Amino acid sequence: MLRGFYTAASGMISQQRKTEMLVNNMANVNTPGFKGEQSSMRAFPELLLQRFDKQSVPTQKPLNMPFSPQIGGLNTGVYMQEAIPQFAQGDIRETELNTDFALIDGTMPINPETGRSGTIFFSVEHPNGGQRYTRNGNFTLDAAGYLTTMNGLYVLNPEGNRILLANEDFNMNRAGEIMVNDTVVGRIGVAYADNPELLIKEGEGLYRTVNGENLPNAFNAAGVEFEVRQRFLERSNVDASQTMTAMLTAYRAFEANQKVLQAYDRSMDKAVNEIGRVN
Known part of the structure; x- marks a missing residue:
């Protein structure tokens, strides 16, 4: 569960930085010669999960062999790698x-x-x-x-x-x-x-x-x-309408990660204050 906190938080941070970049683009939409920036998002390396188990072997004397079946991959979050200027000709x-x-x-x-x-x-x-x-x-x-x-x-x-x-x-x-x-x-x-x-x-x-x-x-x-x-x-090569759309998309992604973080927080609160309560 704690890993889920980090994954959701990394999504929020990356979208916040993307929003700041887009706000800077929008603020310079009328600046002569300004070149807008585009974000480059990248995921952290995935983890391969395995379950530690044992398997009985039918022999004269019971024999338990260690067994580690693969569960699947686990994404560990995302980050904004860099902001790349777009040098296309402006109007x-x-x-x-x-x-x-x-x-x-x-x-x-x-x-x-x-x-x-x-x-x-x-x-x-x-x-x-x-x-x-x-x-x-x-x-x-x-x-x-x-x-x-x-x-x-x-x-x-x-x-x-x-x-x-x-x-x-x-x-x-x-x-x-x-x-x-x-x-x-x-x-x-x-x-x-x-x-x-x-x-x-x-x-x-x-x-x-x-x-x-x-x-x-x-x-x-x-x-x-x-x-x-x-x-x-x-003129600046920033497209105002396209930038506004990208800002709304980044805000919704930030809000979605925020709700995931709140869900993890409620689950942790229940685990600590209700499941873990000693009667």
Whole structure:
């Protein structure tokens, strides 16, 4: 019976963590470039139950042989193994702001190990050192004229340097080149990840590599085709209606495990206070 407590509790914990992940997805449904997460559930290893018994052998002298018939398997619970970001392209909307950019995925090579395509990101400078990567192209110019994210991180060019502009009166072509009066004055940095699932999510739409090394330049990556659109933003790829349905399903699963736990609790209460009572 005690094992039943652990099994039901593990189901409740896993559904609670899944609900928290879905709530975070729903909270960022309007965040530009946000990539929703999908949970990966996994069961603990099953146990094979056997019953200890003995079997009489018809001999001149009675002989009892140990016998252990198999009862069957016992599931020991479930847990949420990880939350996997889904890097599918989000919808594109026009903003008419010169400092807003959107990455449009074109042809992305398929990773032979994962069977999934790679992903491109804007490159930004992190205060702790190194580069971070984001799909949120909602940028602005700071007081010194540097192109930054809304939380103050410098946007980088392909060489890893900051982008300095005189004002917001500039244009960008679909190859990411920044032009002032039809003269190219710079280029926005775009990085390519052949296996984006290995990136570590840091919050605020930022990702980093596991070893801290910079991702390769997407403009020079073989087989990578994409566009950069000025005055557009990529919306979150979270489907609000689908997420709400998943939240209700997770809540019902949590409630079902809760009722199982309550049933075990009532059975234990009866075993302790009634069956085990000494008259």
